[in-house]
Amino acid sequence: RWSVDKNVDNLTGYPQITQAADLLLNNEVVAFPTETVYGLGANALNDQAVAKIFEAKGRPADNPLIIHIADEAVVSDFVEEIPEKAKQLMKAYWPGPLTIILKMKEGVLSEKATVGLSTVGIRMPDHPVALALLQKTNLPIAAPSANSSGRPSPTTAEHVWDDLQGKISGIVDGGPTGVGLESTVLDCTEEIPVILRPGGITAQQIEEVIGKITVDPALLDSGQKPKSPGMKYRHYAPDAALVLVKGEREDIQRLIFEKQQEGLKVGVLTTEENEYFYQADKVIACGSRKNLDSVAGSLYDTLRNFNSADLDLILSEMFPDEGVGQAIMNRLVKAAGYRIISI
Ligand code: TXA
Ligand code: MG
Numbered sequence: 001r002w003s004v005d006k007n008v009d010n011l012t013g014y015p016q017i018t019q020a021a022d023l024l025l026n027n028e029v030v031a032f033p034t035e036t037v038y039g040l041g042a043n044a045l046n047d048q049a050v051a052k053i054f055e056a057k058g059r060p061a062d063n064p065l066i067i068h069i070a071d072e073a074v075v076s077d078f079v080e081e082i083p084e085k086a087k088q089l090m091k092a093y094w095p096g097p098l099t100i101i102l103k104m105k106e107g108v109l110s111e112k113a114t115v116g117l118s119t120v121g122i123r124m125p126d127h128p129v130a131l132a133l134l135q136k137t138n139l140p141i142a143a144p145s146a147n148s149s150g151r152p153s154p155t156t157a158e159h160v161w162d163d164l165q166g167k168i169s170g171i172v173d174g175g176p177t178g179v180g181l182e183s184t185v186l187d188c189t190e191e192i193p194v195i196l197r198p199g200g201i202t203a204q205q206i207e208e209v210i211g212k213i214t215v216d217p218a219l220l221d222s223g224q225k226p227k228s229p230g231m232k233y234r235h236y237a238p239d240a241a242l243v244l245v246k247g248e249r250e251d252i253q254r255l256i257f258e259k260q261q262e263g264l265k266v267g268v269l270t271t272e273e274n275e276y277f278y279q280a281d282k283v284i285a286c287g288s289r290k291n292l293d294s295v296a297g298s299l300y301d302t303l304r305n306f307n308s309a310d311l312d313l314i315l316s317e318m319f320p321d322e323g324v325g326q327a328i329m330n331r332l333v334k335a336a337g338y339r340i341i342s343i
Helices: 015-025 047-057 072-078 084-093 128-137 157-164 203-210 249-261 292-309 325-335
Strands: 030-033 038-043 098-103 119-123 170-173 184-187 194-197 241-246 266-270 282-285 313-316 340-342
Touching: 015 030, 015 038, 015 128, 015 170, 030 128, 030 157, 038 047, 038 128, 038 157, 072 119, 084 098, 084 203, 157 170, 157 292, 241 249, 241 325, 249 266, 249 313, 266 292, 282 292, 292 325
Parallel strands: 030 170, 098 184, 241 313, 241 340, 266 282, 266 313
Antiparallel strands: 030 038, 098 119, 184 194
């Protein structure tokens, strides 16, 4: 486990980066920070290297990995064509939390990473440590979030350690990540691009650059099969059952007392605004409603923190389904296994 200061100049010259890059070049797996969440990286050109990612995470074999790059020029090595809209988005939001799905060139990337699909998701992370590793190795790096499959994605090196210690070759600790939720996954193989996973770049930001887009209908309806393989799994879940509650804080408090009377230990996920209003077995404030970016930034850490309290039930407030709120609600709804009640 290496600590690096992400703000120093010339990170590529640092011994920690050299050691981590050497492991990646030797087809080992290493976790590193990006601006969204920590990733678990491996050489995307090598089947054995990529297989180690699936092994360490316990990841379902049909779930494709995002390919990380540091230089836009290499995209054409991996894809058949780059549509005009994709080019405009790369210009506007790379490096940044936007993964672009394009038609793949056969026979270049490891099929283990793309799981036999005809498309590939590519992104350029906006984090000095990730970019230094990509530059130093000069490899495309396949990297899912560096959590055990099903657990909340890691936003600190500590989270990665808790999930994957003993299963991977190293962790580069660059401090907490910024955005806190994963990249937006946008399918650009269609004339009208489709959001497969909401994330750090909002639908509105994308439409400002390329006009009308759509959203995979499965994101709004748990009955439909999502276009992105990873979106069908239960994910991000804390140990206790999580339920989202539409209602006023007084109603939520009444429900907490009711459940406690039934003998359950109950937690509540709220924000700074209501932190001192609730009485429960555990109250965690996740950022402030005045700044939804702060909620996104601490959501996964909050979900993990509930695990220390041995709860039976966690009730969560809802968030507005707009801007970064769309990604927050998408993750919360999945963490809750689609359990939402109105009171
Ligand atoms: O912010 C992020 O994107 C982080 C950091 C580490 O870069 N990575 C990440 O990877 O979240 P992962 O593997 O946890 O999620 C990748 C998502 C999955 O839902 C996967 O199914 C989808 O992207 N995906 C990848 N390639 C795809 C493809 N060709 N077609 C459809 N969905 C794809
Ligand atoms: Mg993930």
